[in-house]
Amino acid sequence: MSEQASITESKPPESKPWIDDTQQPFIRIRNITKKFGEFIAVNNVSLDIYRGELFCLLGGSGCGKSTLLRMLSGFETPTSGAIEIDGQDMAGLAPHARPTNMMFQSYALFPHMSVEKNIAYGLHRDGLKRKEVNQRVSEILTLVQLSDFAKRKPSQLSGGQRQRVALARALVKKPKVLLLDEPLAALDKKLREETQFELVNIQETLGVTFIVVTHDQEEAMTLSTRIGVMNAGEIVQIGEPREIYEYPGSRFVADFIGSVNVFEGQVTEEDTDFVIIRSPEIKADIFVSHGVSCTSNQKVAYAIRPEKIRMSLERPKGVKNLLSGTVEEIAYMGNLSVYQVKLATGKIVRVTQPNLVRTDQNSITWEDEVSLTWDGAAGVVLTS
Amino acid sequence: MSGQAKLSEKLPEKSIGRLPFAAPLGGALARLGLGPRALVIAIPTVWLLVFFLIPFVVVAKISLSEVAIARPPYLPLWEWQDGILSLSLNFGNYLFLASDPLYYSAFLESLTIAGFSTLFALLIGYPMAYMIARAPGGMRNILLMLVILPFWSSFLLRVYAWIGILKTNGVINHALMSIGLIDEPIVMMQTDFAVYVGIVYTYLPFMILPLYANLVKLDETLLEAASDLGAGSFTTFLTVTLPLSLPGIFAGSLLVFIPAVGEFVIPALLGGPDTLMIGKVLWNEFFSNRDWPVASAVAIAMLFVLVIPVMLLQKAQQSDGGHS
Numbered sequence: 001m002s003e004q005a006s007i008t009e010s011k012p013p014e015s016k017p018w019i020d021d022t023q024q025p026f027i028r029i030r031n032i033t034k035k036f037g038e039f040i041a042v043n044n045v046s047l048d049i050y051r052g053e054l055f056c057l058l059g060g061s062g063c064g065k066s067t068l069l070r071m072l073s074g075f076e077t078p079t080s081g082a083i084e085i086d087g088q089d090m091a092g093l094a095p096h097a098r099p100t101n102m103m104f105q106s107y108a109l110f111p112h113m114s115v116e117k118n119i120a121y122g123l124h125r126d127g128l129k130r131k132e133v134n135q136r137v138s139e140i141l142t143l144v145q146l147s148d149f150a151k152r153k154p155s156q157l158s159g160g161q162r163q164r165v166a167l168a169r170a171l172v173k174k175p176k177v178l179l180l181d182e183p184l185a186a187l188d189k190k191l192r193e194e195t196q197f198e199l200v201n202i203q204e205t206l207g208v209t210f211i212v213v214t215h216d217q218e219e220a221m222t223l224s225t226r227i228g229v230m231n232a233g234e235i236v237q238i239g240e241p242r243e244i245y246e247y248p249g250s251r252f253v254a255d256f257i258g259s260v261n262v263f264e265g266q267v268t269e270e271d272t273d274f275v276i277i278r279s280p281e282i283k284a285d286i287f288v289s290h291g292v293s294c295t296s297n298q299k300v301a302y303a304i305r306p307e308k309i310r311m312s313l314e315r316p317k318g319v320k321n322l323l324s325g326t327v328e329e330i331a332y333m334g335n336l337s338v339y340q341v342k343l344a345t346g347k348i349v350r351v352t353q354p355n356l357v358r359t360d361q362n363s364i365t366w367e368d369e370v371s372l373t374w375d376g377a378a379g380v381v382l383t384s
Numbered sequence: 385m386s387g388q389a390k391l392s393e394k395l396p397e398k399s400i401g402r403l404p405f406a407a408p409l410g411g412a413l414a415r416l417g418l419g420p421r422a423l424v425i426a427i428p429t430v431w432l433l434v435f436f437l438i439p440f441v442v443v444a445k446i447s448l449s450e451v452a453i454a455r456p457p458y459l460p461l462w463e464w465q466d467g468i469l470s471l472s473l474n475f476g477n478y479l480f481l482a483s484d485p486l487y488y489s490a491f492l493e494s495l496t497i498a499g500f501s502t503l504f505a506l507l508i509g510y511p512m513a514y515m516i517a518r519a520p521g522g523m524r525n526i527l528l529m530l531v532i533l534p535f536w537s538s539f540l541l542r543v544y545a546w547i548g549i550l551k552t553n554g555v556i557n558h559a560l561m562s563i564g565l566i567d568e569p570i571v572m573m574q575t576d577f578a579v580y581v582g583i584v585y586t587y588l589p590f591m592i593l594p595l596y597a598n599l600v601k602l603d604e605t606l607l608e609a610a611s612d613l614g615a616g617s618f619t620t621f622l623t624v625t626l627p628l629s630l631p632g633i634f635a636g637s638l639l640v641f642i643p644a645v646g647e648f649v650i651p652a653l654l655g656g657p658d659t660l661m662i663g664k665v666l667w668n669e670f671f672s673n674r675d676w677p678v679a680s681a682v683a684i685a686m687l688f689v690l691v692i693p694v695m696l697l698q699k700a701q702q703s704d705g706g707h708s
Contacts, residue, residue: 073612074612075608075611075612094611095608095611095612096611096612096613096614096615096616100612101612101613102608102609102612104605104608104609106603106605108603108605108606108608108609109609110606110609110610110623110624110628111628112627112628121610121613121615121623122613122614125613125614125615125619126614169613170612170613173613173614
């Protein structure tokens with residue numbers, strides 16, 4: 001996770017309409033609930049998405065993210081609640097009457113039509129003149145770099161090419177909102193990483209609002225302007241990738257995005273600019289160098305990411321958060337190594353270290369006694 | 385992972401080797417260069433050879449001989465006398481077929497009746513197959529059962545049942561007269577109408593089943609995609625469902641058309657003297673005229689009339705639709 005650079009991070013602040021009160025949301029989802037019989041797939045979800053955003057709905061399977069997307073596209077009717085796109089109420093509108101287009105997880109390319117015809121399909125349905133259809137098809141084929149494959153059938157394309165055809169077919173209609181259901185799930189890892197960047201470039205070029213459903217947190221972090229984390233039919237947190245990663249609002253989010261060490265404890269001292277948490281699990285006091293809205297004696301959890309813990313063979317002096325343990329497991333990942341350090345209490349702490357040099361000389365190895373330490377602001381206090 | 389895959393690949397061979405009776409047989413075949421694979425292919429090959437190719441050659445041979453009052457009622461093709469092998473091929477039967485308009489019109493009528501029956505079966509069968517394919521799981525099996533159910537009773541019995549329904553004092557006329565819709569019974573028996581009813585009724589399952597097998601595979605997200613791209617349900621049907629079900633339409637149509645062309649029982653029982661189908665002509669030549677050579681020539685000609693267009697169609701389909 002640590003090596004993942006968010007593409008959208010460098011965006012200037014004015015392109016963050018969600019922090020600007022004067023901006024009107026482009027898509028308003030209001031108290032949407034969807035029940036299948038007794039099962040509540042989506043539970044009272046409200047969400048604002050702004051024009052030009054690349055919004056990711058992130059969650060495990062069965063969390064309701066796909067159902068929410070299908071309600072936006074019109075394939076499912078909400079049990080209650082309202083969806084508004086660009087000021088227009090979507091209630092009762094069939095999929096073909098909505099200003100949205102969908103890119104399906106399976107791509108759903110028509111196997112009996114060539115690439116060209118697949119892409120032209122939606123334009124013909126709009127009753128456009130043949131000349132304009134041809135022009136727009138060739139434009140979009142250039143954009144997705146498939147001009148040489150126009151006459152091929154989908155079965156004659158590779159997975160990555162099919163993915164681009166599916167994208168082109170949905171984009172060529174110039175929808176107000178493009179809905180993407182697990183757009184990269186069928187690609188292998190290398191291709192997925194390349195395609196992520198391509199997808200963001202295309203989105204920025206065209207300025208279409210994208211809503212992406214994914215279960216892959218890396219994908220969500222890389223692509224999105226904002227992420228909505230879903231669990232059991234509800235949105236548990238909405239935020240920019242960095243926010244979601246660094247300031248998870250709940251234990252579920254902290255655990256779902258990246259890996260995390262959670263120490264259970266109780267607030268022993270609480271002040272405006274620091275908090276001390278006593279954690280019997282690690283038999284130590286955790287010093288938090290900022291104020292937390294909590295009360296004294298409240299039970300809390302302290303979450304800290306493995307890459308934010310420093311590990312050393314010598315015991316550092318004069319530091320606040322200090323643990324010691326023995327290295328139990330090491331996983332070499334190439335760019336970094338993951339260490340599992342067992343404390344005297346039996347608690348396992350995950351620590352990652354970048355592999356700065358190529359040799360493994362002087363590095364920490366199995367059974368070594370190590371000291372772990374971290375900054376007062378490195379972790380998050382979770383009250384829920 | 386790969387180790388497991390290899391293990392499972394080897395398993396079948398081993399298990400065959402362990403069967404006590406298969407071991408000596410397998411060993412002997414292996415020495416002849418025939419593995420288990422060849423054995424599996426051999427069974428249908430032998431079947432087709434014995435029950436299709438050899439009879440076909442026999443019929444083709446008879447069609448080239450001369451009729452005679454003998455037993456069997458034709459002259460042999462070759463004779464061996466005084467060291468001279470004389471081979472006499474008589475193409476007269478085929479020339480006779482070409483010269484007598486009876487056969488030409490019988491062929492034409494057979495093809496017409498079979499063609500229209502296929503069309504009717506398609507028009508009736510397609511919606512049924514579609515509905516069954518779209519029905520929920522449990523219901524689907526019940527509906528399929530209902531399609532296959534008629535096969536549990538004899539085909540002849542079912543054709544006779546149609547006589548009871550269609551005849552002048554039959555079920556339909558009774559019902560229509562009792563509700564006062566008609567005053568006099570409608571003549572339905574011994575007409576082409578009855579033949580159409582019989583053929584469509586009999587062969588409908590052969591249309592429904594391949595269509596069902598095709599339609600049930602149809603990926604529903606394709607329909608969603610079409611809808612998402614702006615197509616209404618009728619346009620979606622015309623542009624997605626119908627073209628993708630062409631292999632099913634093709635298979636079902638062949639299964640109805642081919643037996644319908646050569647159909648004998650239905651036109652004999654339900655049709656009138658005017659219904660001149662090639663199956664009936666063939667029967668007459670064979671049993672009434674005892675002209676085996678002409679009957680054989682009719683059969684061979686029918687085979688070519690049917691097989692050549694089918695082969696051409698299949699070839700066209702193969703080169704066109706590499707997707708399925």
